[in-house]
Every structure is written in C-alpha cells, then in structure tokens.
Amino acid sequence: VxxxxxxxxxxxxxxxxxxxxxxxxxxxxxxxxxHRHDLAALNEPLRSHGGLTEQEVPFIVNRVLPELPDKPVLRNFDAFYYATMAAALAG
Structure with missing residues (x-):
C-alpha cells in the first residue's frame, strides 16, 4: 500500500x-x-518483526488503570504506555 x-x-x-x-x-x-542469505555469521538467530499478526498481544495488569477501556484494542506498542502509567501511579 x-x-x-x-x-x-x-x-x-x-x-x-x-x-x-x-x-x-x-x-x-x-x-x-x-540460499541468498548467509546466516552463519550471526551470533543470534535471525528474527523478523513488525507484522500485523504481532500487533495484538496478551495484556495483563495487576492494578486498576484509570484510562483502560472496558474492551480495549491494545497492540504491542501500547504496553509501554500502560506500564509507565502503572509505574507513575505506584510512585
């Protein structure tokens, strides 16, 4: 697209x-x-990321978060936002 x-x-x-x-x-x-990729030089396995199937992730919180909707559509990048919000509320 x-x-x-x-x-x-x-x-x-x-x-x-x-x-x-x-x-x-x-x-x-x-x-x-x-056959066009020599992966022998890598110390770690090759990993791809960022596909649409990786956007939705399991999401569990151990405290009430005021801005969390009842039926959220959360994606992988939302985890950082909510983790920092929880840390700020705990402080």
Missing part, C-alpha cells in the same frame, strides 16, 4: 515510512530466497 494509506490504516509515523509499505501474511517473511 502507499505511504499515506499505511500511515492512516496502521497508525504509523509518516516521517519513518517510505513510499510503499509491504505487508506479509502470518508465518511469512518478505525477502529473497533462503
């Missing part, structure tokens, strides 16, 4: 997105073929 569409649809920062956004399906990674 083009950049403006991707930014609106997926709440992406426009200043960090290129002209187009490619979106893979679950359990797929975008790239060339396996």
């Amino acid at each position: 083009d950049s403006p569409t991707a930014c609106e649809r997926f709440e992406l920062p426009a200043d960090r997105i290129g002209d187009i956004v490619l979106i893979s399906t679950e359990n797929k990674t975008i790239g060339t073929s396996e």
Whole structure:
C-alpha cells in the first residue's frame, strides 16, 4: 500500500515510512530466497518483526488503570504506555 494509506490504516509515523509499505501474511517473511542469505555469521538467530499478526498481544495488569477501556484494542506498542502509567501511579 502507499505511504499515506499505511500511515492512516496502521497508525504509523509518516516521517519513518517510505513510499510503499509491504505487508506479509502470518508465518511469512518478505525477502529473497533462503540460499541468498548467509546466516552463519550471526551470533543470534535471525528474527523478523513488525507484522500485523504481532500487533495484538496478551495484556495483563495487576492494578486498576484509570484510562483502560472496558474492551480495549491494545497492540504491542501500547504496553509501554500502560506500564509507565502503572509505574507513575505506584510512585
């Protein structure tokens, strides 16, 4: 999809997105073929991230958070916001 569409649809920062956004399906990674990548030099396994299937994450809190909606649509980047809010309320 083009950049403006991707930014609106997926709440992406426009200043960090290129002209187009490619979106893979679950359990797929975008790239060339396996034989064109030498992974032997890596100390850690190669990991891809940022797909749509990784946006929704389990979310458990151990205290009442005032701004948490009854049926929230939380995604991975929301975890930091709510964790810091909980820490601020505890302090």
